[in-house]
Every structure is written in structure tokens, then in C-alpha cells.
Amino acid sequence: MEQPIWNFEQEPSAEPLDETSINLRAYFDRMEDGKLRRYRPEWSDDEVRRWDENFRDDGCLMLFCCRRDVEIDEYRRVLEECIRYRDRVRPLLGP
Numbered sequence: 901m902e903q904p905i906w907n908f909e910q911e912p913s914a915e916p917l918d919e920t921s922i923n924l925r926a927y928f929d930r931m932e933d934g935k936l937r938r939y940r941p942e943w944s945d946d947e948v949r950r951w952d953e954n955f956r957d958d959g960c961l962m963l964f965c966c967r968r969d970v971e972i973d974e975y976r977r978v979l980e981e982c983i984r985y986r987d988r989v990r991p992l993l994g995p
Contacts, residue, residue, distance in 0.1 A: 904929040905993060908985045920966040924975070927963060928982040933990075936983060945972045 909925040917925075928936070939951065949955040949972070954962050960969040 906986060908982045911985055920968050920970060923963050923966055924970055924978050928979060936986065939979065941980065948972065948976065
């Protein structure tokens with residue numbers, strides 16, 4: 901598997917990270933930048949789930965090797981942190 905150019909997984913966090921938090925950050929590291937840039941915070945929760953295409957029927961994100969479920973509120977919060985991270989480091993990565 902090709903490693904992503906992003907390293908949000910290891911970016912310092914203001915809150916303690918557990919295995920699930922780290923896996924969620926790694927999930928976003930592998931998300932295509934063009935897709936991530938299409939995200940809109942004003943979308944409804946259902947629109948976000950459809951945009952991602954990786955949510956289970958119970959409304960939680962489908963992540964493997966996790967001890968707890970990732971619900972939409974956590975997903976959005978971490979996704980928006982990831983967007984800010986990418987906006988900050990993108991210019992440093994070159995063309």
C-alpha cells in the first residue's frame with residue numbers, strides 16, 4: 901500500500917488520542933484531497949454520510965480495528981481538524 905503524503909495521524913492533538921482516534925486520523929490521511937476539499941460544514945449529517953460513503957446502517961463510520969464507534973459529531977470535528985491541518989501543510993508539500 902502506498903503511504904499518503906499527509907501525516908495528520910501523528911499531528912499533535914489537544915485531547916488524548918485512543919486507538920480509534922488514531923485510526924480515524926489515519927482514515928482521513930488516506931482520503932483523496934479533492935474529495936476532502938468538497939466537504940461542506942453546512943451539510944446535514946445524512947449528506948455527510950452520503951458524501952463519505954463509508955458509514956454503516958446504524959450511522960457510525962465503518963472503521964476496522966477500533967474499540968469504539970465513531971459517530972457523526974466526532975467524525976465532523978476530526979474531519980474539520982484534518983482540513984485545517986491540510987490547509988496549513990499543503991503549501992509546504994510543493995506543486
